[in-house]
Amino acid sequence: xxxxxxxxxxxxxxxxxxxxxxxxxxxxxxxxxxxxxxxxxxxxxxxxxxxxxxxxxxxxxxxxxxxxxxxxxxxxxxxxxxxxxxxxxxxxxxxxxxxxxxxxxxxxxxxxxxxxxxxxxxxxxxxxxxxxxxxxxxxxxxxxxxxxxxxxxxxxxxxxxxxxxxxxxxxxxxxxxxxxxxxxxxxxxxxxxxxxxxxxxxxxxxxxxxxxxxxxxxxxxxxxxxxxxxxxxxxxxx
Numbered sequence: 611x612x613x614x615x616x617x618x619x620x621x622x623x624x625x626x627x628x629x630x631x632x633x634x635x636x637x638x639x640x641x642x643x644x645x646x647x648x649x650x651x652x653x654x655x656x657x658x659x660x661x662x663x664x665x666x667x668x669x670x671x672x673x674x675x676x677x678x679x680x681x682x683x684x685x686x687x688x689x690x691x692x693x694x695x696x697x698x699x700x701x702x703x704x705x706x707x708x709x710x711x712x713x714x715x716x717x718x719x720x721x722x723x724x725x726x727x728x729x730x731x732x733x734x735x736x737x738x739x740x741x742x743x744x745x746x747x748x749x750x751x752x753x754x755x756x757x758x759x760x761x762x763x764x765x766x767x768x769x770x771x772x773x774x775x776x777x778x779x780x781x782x783x784x785x786x787x788x789x790x791x792x793x794x795x796x797x798x799x800x801x802x803x804x805x806x807x808x809x810x811x812x813x814x815x816x817x818x819x820x821x822x823x824x825x826x827x828x829x830x831x832x833x834x835x836x837x838x839x840x841x842x843x844x845x846x847x848x
Contacts, residue, residue, distance in 0.1 A: 612703050612710070619711035623677065632672045632776070633719055638726060640786065641665045645730045650787055655817075662727040662734070663812035664785035669719040670745060671783075671805055674712050675752035676776045682708070682760035683768035691847050701847070705757070712753060716745070736815035740822050744815070747830035748808040754837025755804075761845030779805040784813075804833040 623629050644650060645658040652660035685691050694704055727734075760768050781787060783805030789797050800806050811826030 611699050612707050615699060615704060615707035616710035616714070619707055620714050623681065623711055623715055626681070629677045629681065632677055633669065633715060634722065637665045637669045637672065637719070637723060640668070641723060641726060642730070644786055645727075651791075653788060656731055656733075658727055658730045658732045659817050660788070660813065661786065662723070662732045663816045664783075664809040665723055665727075666720060666745075667748065667783075667805055667809035667812055668780060668785045669723060670716055670748045670808065671752050671779065672776065673715050673719065674749045675756040676772045677715075677756075678708065678712055678753060679756035679760045679772040680769050682757060683763065683765040683772075686760060686847065687765035689848075709753060712749060716749065720745070734816040735819035737821070740815045741812060743827065744808060744811045744823070744830070747827060747834055748804065751804040751808075751830050751833035751837055754834055754839070754841050757841040757845060758837055761841060761847075779803065784809045802829060804830055807833075 623633075641658070641661055644652075644661050645656075648657070650657075682691070691704075699707075724732075756772070759771060763771065779785070782792070782800050783803055784800070785805065789800055789806060789810070792800060801810070807826040807829035811823040811830075814820045814823045814826070
């Protein structure tokens with residue numbers, strides 16, 4: 611049942627034009643545009659080496675947080691979650707299926723963006739296990755926050771808030787603009803955001819070839835625990 615629901619959730623996600631815009635089109639355009647045009651000073655080296663890890667982090671956020679929050683919020687509004695919750699599929703299994711759908715979509719996103727980045731001259735380094743750990747914890751953190759928003763706010767408020775947060779974190783999360791371009795006081799706050807921890811962690815591993823970025827992993831783990839715990843506590847099915 612979980613496998614069937616995961617496949618259904620994935621098909622619904624991939625058929626949704628707005629979700630594809632968030633999860634595929636926008637990250638791809640940002641990667642290609644900012645790699646080809648010298649708009650933002652990304653420091654020494656090729657721009658794509660700085661941008662690719664950040665865009666991978668953005669792809670995770672767009673799927674696990676923005677896309678999931680909006681889709682789940684409207685499913686809750688139209689009574690879909692209530693009906694599914696009364697079906698033989700347990701509620702925990704439904705959430706597992708949604709998580710599985712997010713992971714499948716992320717795999718497709720990362721594969722596509724990696725191919726594009728390599729074509730643009732990206733030269734990744736580092737340990738793949740560190741990258742995988744960052745992506746998993748980042749997915750958990752953003753998924754918890756997305757479900758918390760979808761389960762507590764009205765669908766229209768979720769739509770507006772999720773898109774607003776996406777835009778704000780795109781600018782201030784170290785995805786396109788390096789965090790060292792911000793004032794020290796602002797940067798110290800931005801570094802605690804999950805998008806900043808994920809993008810910086812991926813950049814440290816894939817660009818600089820560093821070991822396990824424990825500081826960024828701790829930030830993501832804290833957000834994951836807080837987000838998933840709050841979603842489990844306050845998520846309303848109706």
